[in-house]
Amino acid sequence: MSIDRRKFLKLAGLAGVGLGLSTSDLLFKGDAVASSSHSKAMAKERLAMVIDMRKFRTEEDYKRVIDACHSIHNVPTLIAEKNNPKNEVKWIWKDSYEHTFPDQSDDFHPEALKEKSFLLLCNHCDNPPCVRVCPTKATFKREDGLVIQDPHRCIGCRFCMAGCPYGSRSFNWVDPRLYLEKTDPAYPTRTMGVVEKCTFCVERLAKGLGPACAEQSNGGMVFGNLSDPNSEVRKLLASNYAIRRKPSLGTLPSVFYIIGGDENAG
Amino acid sequence: MLDKALTGSKRYWTLVFILLSLIGAGTLAYLYQFKNGLGVTGMSRDVSWGFYISQFTFLVGVAASAVMLVIPYYLHNYKKFGKIVILGEFLAVGAVTMCLLFIVVDMGQPMRMLNVILHPTPNSILFWDATVLNGYLFLNIVIGWATLHAEKKGLPPAGWVKPLIYLSIPWAVSIHTVTAFLYAGLPGRHFWLTAIMAARFLASAFAAGPALLIILALIVRKYSKFDAGNEAIQSIGKIVAYAMTANVFFIILELFTAFYSQIPGHMHAFQYLFVGLEGHSKLVPLMWTSAILAVVALVMLIPPSIRNKESNLVVACVAVFISLWIDKGFGLVIGGFVPNPFDGVTEYWPTLPETLITLGVWATGFLVLTILYKVAISVREELGTAGAEK
Amino acid sequence: MYNGGKIIAGLIIFFGLVTFPFYSNFGKTANKVTPKLDTPVINQLEKKECVKPKEYMRTEHMKVLDEWRDEVVREGKRDKMIVGGIEIEKSLQNGCLKCHSNVKTFCDVCHTSSGVKPYCWDCHFIKEEGLL
Numbered sequence: 001m002s003i004d005r006r007k008f009l010k011l012a013g014l015a016g017v018g019l020g021l022s023t024s025d026l027l028f029k030g031d032a033v034a035s036s037s038h039s040k041a042m043a044k045e046r047l048a049m050v051i052d053m054r055k056f057r058t059e060e061d062y063k064r065v066i067d068a069c070h071s072i073h074n075v076p077t078l079i080a081e082k083n084n085p086k087n088e089v090k091w092i093w094k095d096s097y098e099h100t101f102p103d104q105s106d107d108f109h110p111e112a113l114k115e116k117s118f119l120l121l122c123n124h125c126d127n128p129p130c131v132r133v134c135p136t137k138a139t140f141k142r143e144d145g146l147v148i149q150d151p152h153r154c155i156g157c158r159f160c161m162a163g164c165p166y167g168s169r170s171f172n173w174v175d176p177r178l179y180l181e182k183t184d185p186a187y188p189t190r191t192m193g194v195v196e197k198c199t200f201c202v203e204r205l206a207k208g209l210g211p212a213c214a215e216q217s218n219g220g221m222v223f224g225n226l227s228d229p230n231s232e233v234r235k236l237l238a239s240n241y242a243i244r245r246k247p248s249l250g251t252l253p254s255v256f257y258i259i260g261g262d263e264n265a266g
Numbered sequence: 267m268l269d270k271a272l273t274g275s276k277r278y279w280t281l282v283f284i285l286l287s288l289i290g291a292g293t294l295a296y297l298y299q300f301k302n303g304l305g306v307t308g309m310s311r312d313v314s315w316g317f318y319i320s321q322f323t324f325l326v327g328v329a330a331s332a333v334m335l336v337i338p339y340y341l342h343n344y345k346k347f348g349k350i351v352i353l354g355e356f357l358a359v360g361a362v363t364m365c366l367l368f369i370v371v372d373m374g375q376p377m378r379m380l381n382v383i384l385h386p387t388p389n390s391i392l393f394w395d396a397t398v399l400n401g402y403l404f405l406n407i408v409i410g411w412a413t414l415h416a417e418k419k420g421l422p423p424a425g426w427v428k429p430l431i432y433l434s435i436p437w438a439v440s441i442h443t444v445t446a447f448l449y450a451g452l453p454g455r456h457f458w459l460t461a462i463m464a465a466r467f468l469a470s471a472f473a474a475g476p477a478l479l480i481i482l483a484l485i486v487r488k489y490s491k492f493d494a495g496n497e498a499i500q501s502i503g504k505i506v507a508y509a510m511t512a513n514v515f516f517i518i519l520e521l522f523t524a525f526y527s528q529i530p531g532h533m534h535a536f537q538y539l540f541v542g543l544e545g546h547s548k549l550v551p552l553m554w555t556s557a558i559l560a561v562v563a564l565v566m567l568i569p570p571s572i573r574n575k576e577s578n579l580v581v582a583c584v585a586v587f588i589s590l591w592i593d594k595g596f597g598l599v600i601g602g603f604v605p606n607p608f609d610g611v612t613e614y615w616p617t618l619p620e621t622l623i624t625l626g627v628w629a630t631g632f633l634v635l636t637i638l639y640k641v642a643i644s645v646r647e648e649l650g651t652a653g654a655e656k
Numbered sequence: 657m658y659n660g661g662k663i664i665a666g667l668i669i670f671f672g673l674v675t676f677p678f679y680s681n682f683g684k685t686a687n688k689v690t691p692k693l694d695t696p697v698i699n700q701l702e703k704k705e706c707v708k709p710k711e712y713m714r715t716e717h718m719k720v721l722d723e724w725r726d727e728v729v730r731e732g733k734r735d736k737m738i739v740g741g742i743e744i745e746k747s748l749q750n751g752c753l754k755c756h757s758n759v760k761t762f763c764d765v766c767h768t769s770s771g772v773k774p775y776c777w778d779c780h781f782i783k784e785e786g787l788l
Binding site (some may be wrong): 140142150152177180185186187188189190202206 | 730734750782786
Binding site for chain 1 (some may be wrong): 302303304305308309310311312314315369372373374375376378379381382384385387389390391392393396448449451452453454455531602603606607608609610612
């Protein structure tokens with residue numbers, strides 16, 4: 001396993017997740033925050049991800065990461081193919097630079113960049129519009145920065161989908177159980193009529209693991225606490241030029257992309 | 267008074283039967299959607315609201331427009347509206363009924379509807395929308411019924427009705443403002459992210475609603491003894507003329523900002539709607555129909571010489587209604603989802619079940635309207651006050 | 657009152673219809689069903705116990721699940737419990753069903769005979785019985 005895996009464990013360990021220790025006390029403090037306001041001072045914990053696109057070179061690199069997520073979360077990946085592409089459900093997927101960063105794309109960018117695929121997932125914004133618009137607090141922001149969708153509470157109004165500027169949310173237009181390749185019995189499926197999205201693997205974090213995608217990324221996706229200046233995410237951001245999607249909207253995404261230069265040509 | 271709705275001419279029962287059949291067809295389509303999911307509609311991951319929510323948006327405007335009769339009659343003592351004001355209030359009841367039904371048929375988990383009340387969330391505009399719509403429904407049922415009941419007994423309305431009437435005025439403005447806020451506060455949806463949205467909503471509402479009311483009042487006059495009076499109809503025509511002018515003006519303001527600034531995000535939705543974007547142009551014929559009808563309506567409404575002739579006024583009102591129905595009841599919501607967050611274009615078109623459900627909801631609203639109008643007309647026919655004032 | 661007789665007759669018929677479920681079942685005892693506790697995990701428990709006393713669980717298990725789901729999903733309170741000597745996750749799918757791996761003969765028998773259809777199973781499932 002890579003060094004990053006160990007770093008995850010270390011991070012999780014620091015957060016108080018260990019043998020015999022309650023997982024809840026430190027990682028998940030107090031009640032869910034459904035407020036849209038965000039304080040100027042950074043929260044003690046803000047979980048974030050840095051995606052180093054230089055480390056994604058082959059189709060296999062993307063597929064491994066996407067499959068890792070979709071298989072353990074029972075994401076109904078067969079909908080696009082067997083039902084209708086318009087009803088697609090996805091938590092993490094790839095798309096072109098132009099589609100990922102529509103405001104920052106340029107005709108004169110290197111060809112390799114224009115042709116490269118980027119990984120897209122929920123940004124777990126620090127100022128999430130989806131949380132602001134949800135009429136039932138089915139979507140809420142935790143104190144550690146995770147933006148979570150509670151499928152028990154969701155009424156399926158899809159206001160959050162209109163509110164999300166990143167297209168990160170999927171609605172269950174059809175019965176998802178009919179379109180599962182295989183099921184993971186450790187995780188529920190969803191039901192028709194609710195919205196779902198990436199959770200940064202909240203159920204794995206509780207066990208001291210990192211997100212499944214990051215685990216399979218060979219160091220291409222690094223997860224950690226943005227509020228901790230010594231965390232690996234902060235070190236990566238301090239030493240590389242990284243960008244976020246649609247920064248002008250003020251949503252403050254927690255997913256960063258290291259685009260890289262010529263080395264992308266490889 | 268409701269017993270008045272149980273007796274009527276053959277024509278009345280035929281209308282009720284037609285509406286009930288449409289409701290039946292809509293209900294069957296809804297059961298199909300309930301069982302198979304909202305995937306049976308044309309909505310998608312990219313265009314996640316469709317016909318239901320856009321019809322809802324349009325009808326909130328129709329409901330709010332009752333205030334255009336209430337203000338002159340109750341605040342300015344404009345007596346000519348004395349007879350028609352009840353038609354406006356009952357139209358609001360029918361329209362809000364449709365609004366609430368459209369929200370319900372659009373929900374993925376309608377059984378959990380009460381979560382909005384069980385977990386009240388003041389930071390969500392949808393929470394406020396549900397609150398003000400239900401309040402407005404209640405206000406108009408109570409006001410309409412109480413005033414009609416008093417009229418039947420030959421008495422002035424009870425003292426407690428007046429404060430409710432005054433309350434209904436800002437309340438009407440609030441329902442459409444809050445509905446505009448559903449859209450106007452979303453980052454990343456450039457077409458909707460405009461400060462003028464609520465003003466535009468109100469202008470189009472005060473054109474479409476009264477236009478429909480003129481048409482309804484003339485139908486009522488044709489088939490019953492109830493005559494709202496020529497002067498009242500002409501006054502409402504004037505309201506439609508001003509409101510439609512303001513609405514078109516607001517759209518021109520939007521076009522200026524988008525195309526003079528040349529900011530792509532602001533231009534894209536307009537381009538998609540009127541000329542097509544990246545080869546997608548499903549809505550272009552509809553939107554041009556709307557635009558042409560708007561111009562025709564203005565040409566017929568602004569010069570008093572044309573507008574004063576009732577046959578012209580009817581044509582203009584039909585043009586206003588269809589134009590705004592397309593613009594707000596379709597283009598505005600669908601256009602907001604184009605381009606999608608990835609700068610791509612996903613098109614939308616309602617499916618058959620979706621259309622049947624929509625028709626069913628409209629039929630329900632019109633059944634409510636038919637029954638309420640029947641009651642109001644019968645009461646006045648019995649009192650001998652249905653005819654035009656001399 | 658106009659048509660008083662018809663209205664009263666109508667009311668009696670209406671009342672008779674809406675109360676049908678009550679009088680048609682009156683005096684009958686509910687079908688006696690016994691949920692089976694014979695699963696490999698339960699058989700090996702040191703002590704036969706649940707997270708709460710049996711009588712409480714029989715009538716209030718839905719409340720326990722309702723509290724759990726809010727605590728886990730919304731508040732992140734996922735403390736594990738020791739029950740009958742084994743560690744139990746605060747989870748329907750990964751907790752309850754670890755012992756009660758017989759959904760059909762434990763959960764469904766009662767739910768069916770009392771005519772309730774909990775929507776838990778729309779999402780939650782167990783490997784042994786597949787998507788229910």
